[in-house]
């Protein structure tokens with residue numbers, strides 16, 4: 513069959529909302545786009561463990577420590593499902609890790625900011641995981657089967673993450689003057705980076721057109737960002753706090769919140785590797801990878817031994 517026919521059948525499946533599975537024919541650009549997005553998403557989960565991981569030993573109570581450990585473990589799990597989903601597209605995990613370490617593959621800009629106080633754990637849960645859910649719920653309907661299925665579980669866990677973040681901030685917001693100030697300070701620092709997570713404005717989003725046509729993305733960067741602003745502008749009132757944007761205002765005509773200009777220079781600076789913590793995050797990942805060589809070797813040797821044992825047993829049975 514001519515490639516053109518394959519392409520027509522492929523696009524028809526997408527238009528009919530039939531999932532594309534690993535063994536189906538797909539255009540090379542679709543495969544590459546998915547590898548890029550899914551692997552970057554996986555890297556974000558893994559690097560995303562670092563800012564919160566550093567607070568596990570400093571959590572203010574056993575309960576908060578248990579919650580934080582569970583959340584960070586969930587993120588490791590998300591990274592692993594996503595690496596597995598990307599592997600079905602013909603890239604190996606080693607190649608993906610190499611792309612992360614060399615700087616070829618990106619990960620979310622948000623994880624290049626420091627976590628300075630305990631309230632940052634609440635702000636990350638509420639704002640960062642909140643932005644993640646807004647972006648990821650539509651990905652449960654992404655056209656590529658393994659990605660969409662992985663996202664269902666990821667989203668269920670993210671929703672718990674967001675609630676725990678909000679609850680942690682709610683407790684602090686009813687506390688002492690210092691605790692209240694700590695919450696406001698965390699919101700002030702995490703707000704703008706959180707709304708940058710949705711990516712550049714639609715007009716600057718180089719991948720959106722093809723990703724929307726292929727139903728990898730169901731909503732544009734700006735649409736999702738607006739939904740997030742509308743949601744958080746209401747929730748922040750329950751905390752008795754404010755968002756650091758003098759231009760944030762309900763617009764009766766559009767029925768949405770207007771908001772101020774995003775500092776895109778800061779965004780691209782962080783994305784291109786020059787944010788406050790980019791170097792620290794990548795160095796930590798590379799060190800963990802190097803120090804884990806013996807674990808990977810031992811696991812591979814163990815798997816090989818088990819395989820041999822099965823072969824011998826089957827030989828005896830035959």
Ligand code: BYC
Pocket residue numbers: 548549552553554556557560561587618619620621622640641644645647648708709710711712716717718719720723729733783
């Ligand atoms: N940071 O054409 P565009 C999490 C890049 S993890 C860095 O709009 P696309 C969590 C973009 O890659 C959160 N780079 O791209 C974990 C592209 O460059 P390349 C991660 C960004 O792909 C632990 C260029 O800018 N979530 O939730 O159509 C704890 C132009 O952008 C960013 C995902 O990965 C950014 N923020 O749309 C808590 C979700 N934004 O690759 C939480 C899946 C854009 O062409 N990913 N860039 O060199 C997506 O939905 C899409 O990839 C994006 C960007 C909406 C992020």
